[in-house]
Amino acid sequence: MGVSGIGLEVIDVAAFLAQLDTDGSRFTMEAFTVAEREHAGESDPTRAQRLAARLAAKLAFLQAVSKSCMLDSSALDSADLSEVEVVNDTYGRPSLRVSGQLEVLVRARLGNDWVAHVSLTHDGPTAAAVVVLESP
Ligand SMILES: CC(C)(COP(=O)(O)OP(=O)(O)OC[C@H]1O[C@@H](n2cnc3c(N)ncnc32)[C@H](O)[C@@H]1OP(=O)(O)O)[C@@H](O)C(=O)NCCC(=O)NCCS
Structure with a gap:
């Protein structure tokens, strides 16, 4: 296995929360799974930080x-x-589960044995994640 891709994204939690408040439930319903929304909980800022990190x-x-x-x-x-x-x-450790059309697309390019590693952080106004893709 070798590293075949890396991605890094940083999200401004306040701007994200404003987007949630305006575009509201439709965006959260579409972008996040039920389990992700349950993990995020109901109360801000934790909910916004966790969803922003996701x-x-x-x-x-x-x-x-x-x-x-x-x-x-x-x-x-x-x-x-x-x-x-x-x-x-x-233990709270995050991992990625990829499904649907995206899974098909990645499998077509990288084969069946690819792995994605993820790490999240959220601290005050900032949420971020890094993803490393490995394939044979
Ligand atoms: C990992 C750890 C340093 C994270 O510290 P933190 O300051 O709370 O982390 P951040 O706020 O930067 O990031 C939070 C994210 O870290 C991730 N995380 C939580 N526990 C983690 C762990 N054990 N390993 C890797 N990532 C972890 C989660 O995705 C979390 O976000 P989420 O709750 O929205 O999913 C802290 O939880 C820790 O020290 N855990 C060790 C506990 C442990 O595993 N002990 C067993 C002995 S090996």
Whole structure:
């Protein structure tokens, strides 16, 4: 296995929260899975920080895929962000679960044995994620 792509995204939590407040539930419903919304909880700022970090992870994944697969960005512009899900294990450690059309696209380019590593952080006004893609 070798590194075939890397992505890094930083999100301004206040700007993200303003977007949630205006475009509201439609954006959260479309971009985040039920489990992600449950993990984020109900109360801000934790909810906004956790969702912002997850949005960063989704975008960092697309960035890593775009780099590894030499795709032009239009191939990913219409990606369904809910197909990249952040899952926490019992220790709180995050990982990515990729499904649907995105999974098909990545499998076609990188084969069946690719792995995505993710790390999240959210601290005050900033949320960020890094994703590293590995493939044989
Ligand atoms: C990992 C750790 C340093 C994160 O510290 P923190 O300042 O709270 O982290 P940040 O605010 O920067 O980032 C939070 C994110 O870190 C991730 N995270 C949480 N625990 C983690 C862990 N053990 N390993 C990796 N990532 C972790 C989560 O994605 C979390 O965000 P989320 O709750 O929205 O999913 C802290 O949780 C820790 O020290 N954990 C060690 C506990 C442990 O695993 N002990 C076992 C002995 S090996």
